[in-house]
Amino acid sequence: MKYYFNKTINEDFEKVIDKVTEELKKEGFGILTEIDVKETLKKKLDVDFKKYRILGTCNPPYAHQALEAEDKIGTMLPCNVIVQEISKGVVEVAAVNPMASMQAVDNKQLMEIADEITAKLENVIEKL
Numbered sequence: 001m002k003y004y005f006n007k008t009i010n011e012d013f014e015k016v017i018d019k020v021t022e023e024l025k026k027e028g029f030g031i032l033t034e035i036d037v038k039e040t041l042k043k044k045l046d047v048d049f050k051k052y053r054i055l056g057t058c059n060p061p062y063a064h065q066a067l068e069a070e071d072k073i074g075t076m077l078p079c080n081v082i083v084q085e086i087s088k089g090v091v092e093v094a095a096v097n098p099m100a101s102m103q104a105v106d107n108k109q110l111m112e113i114a115d116e117i118t119a120k121l122e123n124v125i126e127k128l
Contacts, residue, residue, distance in 0.1 A: 003101065006094035007125045008086065013051045016083055016091040016128070020055065023127050024081070027120040029057040032078050051085035062117050069109040076101055079121060093128055095121040 009016055021031060033056035041047040056078040066073045081095045098121070102114040 001097065001100045001103075003097050004094045005097055005122055005125050006092055007128050008090060008092045009128055010089055011091055012089065013083070013085045013091050016093060017053065017055075019128055020081060020083060020093055020124070023124040024055075024057055026127075027124055028059045028061070029079075029120070029124075030060070032056045032058050051083075053083045055081040055083065057081055059117065059120065062113055066110060066113050069113060070105060070107050073105065073110065079117065081121070081124075093125060095125055097121075 009019075011019070024031065033054075035054040035056075037052040037054060038049045041049045057080070058078040063077055066077070079096050079098060081093065083091060083093050086092050098114040098117045099111075102110055
């Protein structure tokens, strides 16, 4: 099982960020954190890097259920989605596969939640 699912899109980087954000909202996700890796690496290490953002997404009702089922699951939250520019006008979007990461936790209730979140994130990627 792959630990992510992805899609490559021929589109402007910022437009893809907007599309991803909109599709996440439709599935009940908000963005808690946004890390601009390009900017951070330039600032901290003076390294030039491609456009690359990590979106820390959360679906509050599911996050609550997961935390109720397994109190240490917060170590694996939020669900990250990355957007990276492969080349000018070619952008890849990838989302974590919650089913893959939850295999390490022996909790049937949590697996059911992860299955539902996986379906929602796959739907986001498919609709881009």
